[in-house]
Amino acid sequence: MEMRALPFRIPGFGVALVMVVMLLFFQSLHAAESVPVERLVTGMVLRGPVNPGSARYFSRVLDEASLEGSGAVLVELDTPGGLVSSLRTMVKAVMASPVPVIVYVSPSGAEAASAGALLLLSAHVAAMSPGTETGAAHPVTPGIPGQGESAAGTKAVNDLAAFARSLALERGRNPEWAERAVRESLASSASEALQEGVIDIIADTPKELLRRTDGRQLKTAAGIQTLSTAGARLVMKPPSFSESVLMAVAHPDIAYILFLAGLLGLYFEFASPGAIFPGTAGAVALLLGLYSLQLLSASITGILLLMLAVLFLAMEVFVTSGGVLAVAGLVSLFAGSLMLFDFPSSGLTLSLQVFLPVFIAFSLAVVLILRLIVRSARGRKLSGGEGLVGETGEALEPLAPGVPGKVFVHGELWDAVSASAVEKGGGVRVEGMKGMQLQVNRQ
Template identity: 45%
Template sequence: MLKKTGILFLIFLWITAVGAVFAKDAGPLFHVIELNGVITSPSAKYVAQSLEEATAAKAEGLIILLDTPGGLDTAMRDIAKSILNAPLPVIVYVYPSGARAASAGVIIAQAAHVAAMAPGTNIGAAHPVAIGIGGSGEMDKTMAQKMENDAAAYARSIAKTRGRSEEWVEKAVRKSESITADEALKLNVIDIVAADIEKLLSAIDQKTVTVAGVKRKISTVDAVLDTKKMGTRQGILAAISNPNIAYLLLLIGLAGLYFEFSTPGAILPGVIGGISLLLAFFALSTLPVSYTGILLILFSVILFIAEIKIMSHGMLTVGGVISLALGSFLLFDSPEPALRISLQILLPAVLLASGFFIVVILLAVKAQMRKHYSGTEAMIDGRGKAATDIHGEGKVFFQGEYWTAMSDREIPKGARVRILKVDGLKLVVEEIKEDN
C-alpha cells in the first residue's frame, strides 16, 4: 500500500513539473477581436469591454481586426479614447485583403499604438456626422465648417501623439482623401504592411511603444492568440444599430400594430409589432435620423388607417404610399454612405410595406361591406321551425339553436315560421302557410 502511494505521489509531482514547464514556455498572450461594419455605440462598448478583458487576463496586447465603411463621430471618439488610454498595447490591423478603414476607421487606426494594414486594403475618406433623432447630414454652412475644423484638429492631435502624418489625416478629413496600404506606409500613416497575423506579430516583435506614458517593448515570440467573439447581447445591439436593420424593424413594428388595430384580437402581430418598434426606437436613438423622415412614415400609416374609415376611392392610399416612400428616403439623410439605407433594401421594403397596407385596407373594407349581411340583420326573413306551440310566446329552432319566439297569432308545434323582427334575444315570427 505504501509503495503504491509513493508511486502515485511521484506521478503527481511529474505531472505538476511538466505543467509548470509548459506554463513557463507559453508565449505572450494576445486577445484578438473583430470590428466590422458600421461604427456605432455598441461598437464602442465592445472595444472598451475587450480592453478590460485583455487587461484582466494580463495579455501582452489587443489586436483589433478592422473592416469598416465608417460610422458615428461620437462612437469613433469613444473608441479612440479607450485605445489612447489603454493600459496595454493596441494593434489595429486593417484585415483581410479587401477590407477598409474608411471615415471613422481612419481615426481608430491612428489612435492605435501600432497601425497595420494587409495588402489590398485602403484607408481614408474621413468625415464628421451628426447623431441622434433630429440630426441630419444636411447642416448649414457655418455648422458644417465648425464640425470639419473640429474633426481635422482631433485627427491631427491623435496622429501627432502616435508620431504619424498630421498632414495626411487632415486631408482625409477635409478632402476625403483615400490611399492604399503601400501608400499609407510610405506616407507614415501606418507602421506596417503585413499579409497575415503571423507576419504582423513577427514585424512588431520588440517594437517600442508608449503605453500610459511609459515606453515598453512588445514581445511576440511564441505568441498565443485568443480570439474573442462579440457576445449575444452585443451582437444583437450592433446588428439593430445598422441603418438597414433599424429601418426594417421600424416598418415591421408599424405594420404589426396597424394590422392589430385593423383586425383586433389577432394579438401576435401586435406583440411582434410592439417589440420591433421598441428595438427600432433604440436603434434610431444611436443613428443620425431626420424628424422629417420619421414623421412622413408615421403620417403614411395615419393615411392608411383613414382609408378604412373614410371612403376616398384610393386617394388616401396613394398619399400613404407617397408619404412612406419619401419618409424612407429622408429617414437617414447623411453624407456618410454607411449611415444611409441601401437602395437594394429600401425599394423592395417600400413596395412590400405598401402592398401589405393596401391588402389590409382591402380586407377591412370588404369586411365592412359584409356587416350588412351579418348579425341580427342577417336573421330577418330567416326560416325556422316551431319547437313548441306558440301562444303569444314559445320556442323556435333556427340555425341550430333554440330561440324564444313571439307571435300575435297561435302557431302549432312543427310549423314552419319566418322571422319578422329581432327584439333583443327574442324573435318575432309568423307562420308560413303552405299554398297547396
Template identity: 40%
Template structure:
C-alpha cells in the first residue's frame, strides 16, 4: 500500500515538473527576427511592416531587423520608418553580416531604429536622394532636385534627433553622400553598438533602456527565444516580380502574347497569357523608377514591327524597330542604385528574341502576300475549264465544277472548248482558249 502511494506521488511530481517546464517554455520571451537583403521597395516595405505588426501583436520583447541594402525607393522607406516610430515594441536594426552596408534608404531606416547596431566590416552612408524615372532635364529639374534634397535633409535630421543620434553627420550623409565605417559610426554617435553576431548583440543590449511611444522600456533579453518571421508566398511573389529583370521579361512576354492573339484571332490562350503578363509587368513598374521615354520607345518598336508586317518597307521599319527596342530597353529603368536596373544579360536575349520573332512573322506575311489566292473570284485566275454554252463572245463555262458566266477574249469559242481564266470581274470570268 505504501509502495503504491509512493509511486502515485512520484508520478504526480513528475507530471507537475513537466507542466512547469512546459509553461516556462511557452512563456519564454521572444525576439522576432527578419532579414532584409537587397533593395528597399514596396514588397520589402510590406514585409517589414507586417513583421512590426506581428511583433506588436505577440508582445515580443523586440524586433530585430538584419539589414544589408544599397538603398531603395523613398516612399517605401518612409512607410517603414513610420511603422518603426509608431511601434510599441523596440525595433533593433543590425547592419550585418560583415561586408554589408546601409546605403541611401538604409541610412534613414537605421537611424530611425530604437537601437542601431552594426557588425565589424560594415559601412553606412551615401544617402543623397536621386531623381528616378524623370527621363528629362530642364530648368525645373534643378529646382525639383533641390526641393527633394531639402526635404530629405529635414527628414533625416528629425529622425536622428528623435532617436538621439548625430543629426549633423546625418545631414552630411544626405547633402554630401558621406559614408563611414562601423567604428566611425560608433564614435560619431550614429549607431549605439558594434556586435560581431546576433547572440552577442542581444547580450550587449540586455538591460538597455529605449524610448517608445508609450514611454521608456528596459530591454530584458536574457534567455530570450529568437524567432524568425518567414516571408509568405505573397511576400515572395511580390519580391520576385519587383525585380526589374523579371518585370522586363513579363512585359516582353505580354507583348508577344497579344501579338499572337491579334495575328491569329480566336486563339485565346496567347491573348490571356499575354494580358496576365502585361498586368503583372505594369504592377511591377509601379514599384520601379520607370523612364517614360524608354517605355514609349519599346511601344514604338512594337508598332514599327507590326507595320513592317502589313507594309513591306524592305527592312527599313524593322531596322527602326530594332534600334528603338534597344534604346527603350536600356532607358526603361533609370536608377543609380545597384540592383535597380535591367541586366544586359536579359536585354540582349530579349531584343534578339523579339527581332527574330518579328522577322519570322514578316517573312510569313510576305510569303502569304505573294501566294496566289485559292478562294473567291481571285482564286479562279489561272484555273482551267470547259465551255458548256457557246461563247460569242459571252456564254457559260464550267470551272471547278461550278457554272460561271464568261466572256472570251479571242472571239467565238464552241461548246466543249477548253478555256483558262485570265481575270474575274464581278460575276463574269474573262477567259481565253486553252490548248494543252
C-alpha cells in the first residue's frame, strides 16, 4: 500500500524544544544563585605591647584574609603601646589591605594606649567596648624631671603628632583629638571617644559589632566596599609558634633579664673554667637577649656600658684595686641599664619593678662569685702545689697515660696528667704539680 505524507507540518517543534532547554538551563542557574554563600570574617586577638612579633602576626592575618576572600578582619585589641616602628608597619598593612579592617578595643577594662590609639585611628571601622579607654599617645622620653624635653624628644613628639593627625583625616575622624593625644597624653573613655568623633561604634560583643557594621560603605585599597557582616561566621586566626616567641622576647623586661643572665653565666664560666653549664646557658641567654635588644632598637651606648661593667668586674679578680674596679663595674651596669632603650623612637621602657630586683640580684651574684674566687685564689696561693700532694680525687673523664684530662680534687676542677690509665669516675692521687697541671696516678 502506498504511504502518503501527513497533510500538515510542525514547523514550531524545534523552536519549542530549544525554548524548553533554555528554560531548564536558566532555572538551574537561578537555583545555583539562590544557594546561600557563607560569609566569613577573619578574627585575631592582639594583646600586649606592639612589637615586631605582633606586627608580623597582624600583617600575616591581613594577607591571609585577602587570599581567603574574607569580608572583613576583626582585630580585638588590648595594648599599652609599643614600638613606633612596628606600629607604622601595621598601619601600612591596614592602608594597603583590600579587606576592611575593624579594630575593636575589648574586653571591658582593656585599653588602646599610645601606639594602640594610632592603630585604632587607622582602622576602617574603629570600635570599643564599654569600660575601655584610648589615647595617651605621648612618646616616653628620657630626661630629668622639670628640665623639659630634649631636642630628640620634641622631634619624636612632632613626628608622631603629624602621623596621628594624618590618620584621623584619612579616616574622617577628629584630627584635633588625635594631635592632643600625642602632645598632651589626652585619653578618653569609650563614650567620650564616640562623642569626640574618634570611634564609630560602641558594642558589647563582637557579634553585636558585626551586626551594626553591616551595610557600611568603606574605602579600601581595592576601592569602595560594602560590609556584609551580619550573621557572618567569625574565623579566629591565632599567632604561630614563631610569632608567639617573637612577641614574648621582644619586650624590654625580658630582653634585660636575658641579657644580664647571659652575662652572669659567661662571667661565672670565665671566673671558674670548666663548669660548662653556666657558660653554655649564658651564651644562649646572651644571644637571645642581644636579639631582643636589636628588635627593640636598644641603645648601643647602653649595651657597651653593660659589657664594660662585666670587664671591670672580671679585672677585679686579677688586679688588686681595693674594690675600685668592682664599684666602677656596678656603676657602669646601673648607667647602662638606664640608657639601654632608645625611648624617643620606641615608646617602650624598662619597668622599675623589673630593673631594681634584677640589678640587685645581679650585683649580689657578682659579689658572691668574686668572694669565692678571691678566697679560692688566696687558699691556693697559701698552699701551693705542695699542699695538694697526697690529696685524692676523681677522674671526670677516662685518663690515658701522659694525656691531659680533667680531675676533681679538693673541691676544684683541675687539668691533670696521669702516669697510668684511669677510667672515668676512678680514684686518683696527686703526686705533684707542674705549672697549673696536676701530676696524678691511679689510687
